[in-house]
Amino acid sequence: MDGNPIERDFSALVDDRPEERSFRVDRSVYSDPAVYDAEMTCIFESGWVYLCHESQVEKEGDYYATEIGRQPVFVSRQKDGGLKCFINACSHRAAILTPFKRGNARVMTCRFHGWAYNCDGRCVRIKGEDEGFPQDGFDRAQFNLTEVKTVASYRGFVFASLNPGVETLEDYLDAAKTFIDLLVDQSPAGLEVVRGYSTYTIRGNWKMQLENAVDGYHVSTVHRVFAATVGAREARDSSSGMARTEGGRITGKVATGGYDLGRGHMMIWATHTTPEVRPIWGQKERFEKEFPPAKVKWILERGRNLAVFPNVMIMDNPSTQIRKVKPLGPDRFEVTVYCIAPKGEPAEARAARLRKFEDFYLTSGMATSDDVAALEDTYDGGMATTARWNEFGRGYATMIEGPDEDAAAIGCAARTSMRNWDFETLYHGFYRRWRTLMAAGRND
Numbered sequence: 001m002d003g004n005p006i007e008r009d010f011s012a013l014v015d016d017r018p019e020e021r022s023f024r025v026d027r028s029v030y031s032d033p034a035v036y037d038a039e040m041t042c043i044f045e046s047g048w049v050y051l052c053h054e055s056q057v058e059k060e061g062d063y064y065a066t067e068i069g070r071q072p073v074f075v076s077r078q079k080d081g082g083l084k085c086f087i088n089a090c091s092h093r094a095a096i097l098t099p100f101k102r103g104n105a106r107v108m109t110c111r112f113h114g115w116a117y118n119c120d121g122r123c124v125r126i127k128g129e130d131e132g133f134p135q136d137g138f139d140r141a142q143f144n145l146t147e148v149k150t151v152a153s154y155r156g157f158v159f160a161s162l163n164p165g166v167e168t169l170e171d172y173l174d175a176a177k178t179f180i181d182l183l184v185d186q187s188p189a190g191l192e193v194v195r196g197y198s199t200y201t202i203r204g205n206w207k208m209q210l211e212n213a214v215d216g217y218h219v220s221t222v223h224r225v226f227a228a229t230v231g232a233r234e235a236r237d238s239s240s241g242m243a244r245t246e247g248g249r250i251t252g253k254v255a256t257g258g259y260d261l262g263r264g265h266m267m268i269w270a271t272h273t274t275p276e277v278r279p280i281w282g283q284k285e286r287f288e289k290e291f292p293p294a295k296v297k298w299i300l301e302r303g304r305n306l307a308v309f310p311n312v313m314i315m316d317n318p319s320t321q322i323r324k325v326k327p328l329g330p331d332r333f334e335v336t337v338y339c340i341a342p343k344g345e346p347a348e349a350r351a352a353r354l355r356k357f358e359d360f361y362l363t364s365g366m367a368t369s370d371d372v373a374a375l376e377d378t379y380d381g382g383m384a385t386t387a388r389w390n391e392f393g394r395g396y397a398t399m400i401e402g403p404d405e406d407a408a409a410i411g412c413a414a415r416t417s418m419r420n421w422d423f424e425t426l427y428h429g430f431y432r433r434w435r436t437l438m439a440a441g442r443n444d
């Protein structure tokens with residue numbers, strides 16, 4: 001697509017030497033404004049990005065305001081049930097059209113001078129139209145909203161691209177689809193984003209959020225406070241079953257692993273020590289009837305964090321979360337977290353899911369605040385570009401090419417596998433994808 005010419009060659013910022021089992025990333029990728037500008041053009045505004053979940057725009061006229069890179073957009077549910085996406089800027093003088101992040105408006109009226117648009121993008125009213133414009137041959141349609149035509153949904157997760165020539169969404173999602181399926185298949189009635197969300201801003205670079213989401217290595221250090229606090233609370237109270245939280249994955253020695261899923265997508269998993277605390281545990285018998293044993297094991301016994309390149313994370317642990325990242329510059333990004341849950345799940349399960357969401361994922365909880373502090377430390381330390389490299393070589397010695405037996409058992413075409421979530425080889429796929437896209441966007 002058109003955009004700023006990207007003239008610099010950024011490929012030397014990824015020091016990738018497979019023959020020496022070495023992988024490093026130059027710390028300037030987290031802070032250089034030129035890198036950030038190129039990322040916006042070559043990654044966010046050229047490929048697919050996640051927008052929202054279909055349950056957030058369920059009825060005709062429902063809208064959801066978000067962004068594709070630097071471009072404000074909104075998604076709108078149409079009369080025929082389809083979804084459209086528009087640039088969220090009035091055709092007059094660019095005012096944002098959506099009054100709220102999410103709402104319903106079959107006609108959207110600009111709050112600046114009152115131009116109005118149908119939810120299908122047609123400009124239907126211009127205040128003082130016959131006085132202001134020469135009426136000879138005047139066609140109001142010239143002021144219809146600019147549509148982002150490449151919009152698609154995979155099992156309820158809505159993505160769009162400013163690039164009409166982009167590959168299909170299914171191709172783009174690659175092996176990440178396996179783990180989206182594992183979440184969606186749990187609910188025959190579908191999933192819904194639970195009301196409410198939390199948004200917070202972090203001093204750091206957006207890539208660090210993707211890294212953090214699939215970094216098993218930090219869990220036993222950063223989240224030991226969470227595990228100890230919850231452990232002490234549960235020793236005092238009389239909670240049982242799914243009302244309890246699960247700290248075993250954090251402090252115990254359990255089987256863990258992770259995958260490079262292709263096209264920059266990554267995933268880590270860890271075995272639950274107490275799978276019965278999962279809100280979905282009550283569905284065990286149904287799963288055992290409907291799914292092969294390997295799939296049941298993946299759904300019930302393993303917590304999973306999935307990072308879909310470049311801007312969404314989907315977590316399926318004792319609670320379940322969509323985490324969306326919005327870059328705000330090289331040194332700042334915004335995160336919005338939502339709880340996602342099976343439609344119509346029993347009240348007890350929903351309550352357990354929400355309490356665990358509050359415990360771990362909410363900013364006021366006991367884990368995310370520690371993650372943010374650790375991330376800001378890495379951003380601040382990353383300013384030390386005279387000590388140039390971030391090290392991503394751990395796990396190279398034992399990395400498995402292709403899917404391991406657990407991934408193969410559910411047909412997941414992982415590019416590489418690691419049998420310990422402390423390892424870091426899954427990031428190689430992320431940064432190789434980053435390097436490829438940054439090079440493809442250059443104006444050679």
Ligand code: FES
Nearest residue numbers: 090092093110113
């Ligand atoms: S900017 Fe929207 S009507 Fe003027």
Ligand SMILES: [Fe+2]
Nearest residue numbers: 219222223371
């Ligand atoms: Fe964490």
